[in-house]
Amino acid sequence: MTGRPATTTLWRPTGPEELALVRESGWRAWPPRLPEQPIFYPVLNEDYAIRIARDWNVKHSGAGFVTRFEVDSEFLTRYPVQQAGGRTILELWVPAEDLAEFNAHLVGPIQVVHEFR
Numbered sequence: 391m392t393g394r395p396a397t398t399t400l401w402r403p404t405g406p407e408e409l410a411l412v413r414e415s416g417w418r419a420w421p422p423r424l425p426e427q428p429i430f431y432p433v434l435n436e437d438y439a440i441r442i443a444r445d446w447n448v449k450h451s452g453a454g455f456v457t458r459f460e461v462d463s464e465f466l467t468r469y470p471v472q473q474a475g476g477r478t479i480l481e482l483w484v485p486a487e488d489l490a491e492f493n494a495h496l497v498g499p500i501q502v503v504h505e506f507r
Contacts, residue, residue: 397460401439405451417499423486434480456504
């Protein structure tokens with residue numbers, strides 16, 4: 391019996407430019423990283439994503455968005471959880487060269503769940 395794979399919910403705080411590229415993909419893919427962005431950083435909890443979108447993206451871009459998306463859990467095992475600060479500051483560090491494969495393991499669309507201006 392085949393069914394939907396087990397998934398992990400991830401969040402990504404993003405600004406308006408990256409969000410426009412996600413929209414252009416039909417809400418199905420993250421855009422390639424810029425040369426100065428060697429790592430793609432999805433985060434493991436919504437609160438952390440909200441703090442970044444609200445406190446950083448708004449200041450630098452005028453707007454911040456929190457997206458939520460599902461990724462095949464088995465695929466994610468190749469990326470150890472990184473603690474980037476306090477106990478709840480958890481991220482995955484996906485090398486830019488892995489992003490196309492990462493996108494291929496998204497399950498369902500990327501959704502905007504919060505907007506800050």
